Amino acid sequence: MSVPHYLALIGSGCSAEVFRLAGGRVLKLYREGLDPGVIEREHDGVRHAQRQGLRVARALGKREHKGRLGIIFEELAGTPLLRDLLLRPFRSRSLLGRFAAYHARMHRCSGAGLDHAQHIIVHVRILHAEVGEDMRRLALDRLYAIPEGDRLCHGDFHPQNAILTDEGIAAIDWSNGSRGDPAGDVARTELLLRFGGLGGMMRRFPWLRRFRNAAANLYLRRYCEATGMSEEAIDAWRLPMAIAALHPESRIDRDALVMELRGQGHAI
Incomplete structure (x- = not known):
């Protein structure tokens, strides 16, 4: 072509x-x-x-x-949800509620028939993570202590990949789509809300970090209200997802994430 x-x-x-x-x-x-x-x-x-x-x-x-x-x-007629969150922060509660509701709707969909498995994607990223071998083994042990799921998961659902259209939110960029455990997908979204990219901007505008943490907390609350998912189910995924995000091609704010993990007592 x-x-x-x-x-x-x-x-x-x-x-x-x-x-x-x-x-x-x-x-x-x-x-x-x-x-x-x-x-x-x-x-x-x-x-x-x-x-x-x-x-x-x-x-x-x-x-x-x-x-x-x-x-x-x-081509979708709409704008990324991130744009509205930054330009209209007074609408953040409503927007993040819709964002969480879409994610919950996604996870009600079956992932049966998809060749790609969430556990394998995360496993490969942990293998390539720039961490010590003890930390790698711990992340893999935690990963395989969690049963594999069979729901539709996006793997990279964040406000830049959620488009606001007249018909509602539409997700784009399914390059990490898989069948898996919704709690892992939620833990990944939480990670991206707190630490995804924007490292330089966070250092220049510290208030953005507070805004992002508040947004992550609100998203989690709205998602759990919609689905009944427990905090324990999400927490089981946090370490494997965090270590998987430390691979060389990740656009995560590595310094901030490593600081958070060290604050939790992990030797990175």
Whole structure:
């Protein structure tokens, strides 16, 4: 497939670029060298979510351009929830309530039929984490003390991947989609709300850290109210998810996360 030079580049990240196509579509074109399994995971995850009736950016087909693999999606008319949280903090309670409700709705969907398993994804990341071997063994032991789940999990659900549309929230970026335990998916979202990226901004604007912690706490409260999930179920996942986030390609605020783990008595 040819990507005409006059089409607008509307997004760019570590793993892909997004181009606007005609007819209300976008092309997510992955960067060279990316593991094709990640692309398959995104395609399979979003198609599975579609079949379960979840609001997502529908996958319309795969394409290749100059050796780069891509997926065509419908273009969603909306804005990332993160934008509204930052520009309209007075709406944060309502927005995070909707965010938590969507996540709860996702976890009511079956993950049966998905090839990708949450435990395996987290296991591989722990193996590549930049931590000592004792810490790695502890994280793996904690991971495999948790039974594998069979619910639909996103694996990277945070306010930048939640789009506010006229029909409600729609999740994008399913490259970590899997079948798994909802408590692990919640622990991952909590981690991203508290520590995802923005390390430099946190140092320049300390109030953002307080805002993010408050947002994480509100999300957890709303999710648990909606589902009845226990704090203990989420807590079992916190250490494995934290160590998995310390792999070299992670965009987590490593310094802040390591400080938090050391404060809990862990030797990183």
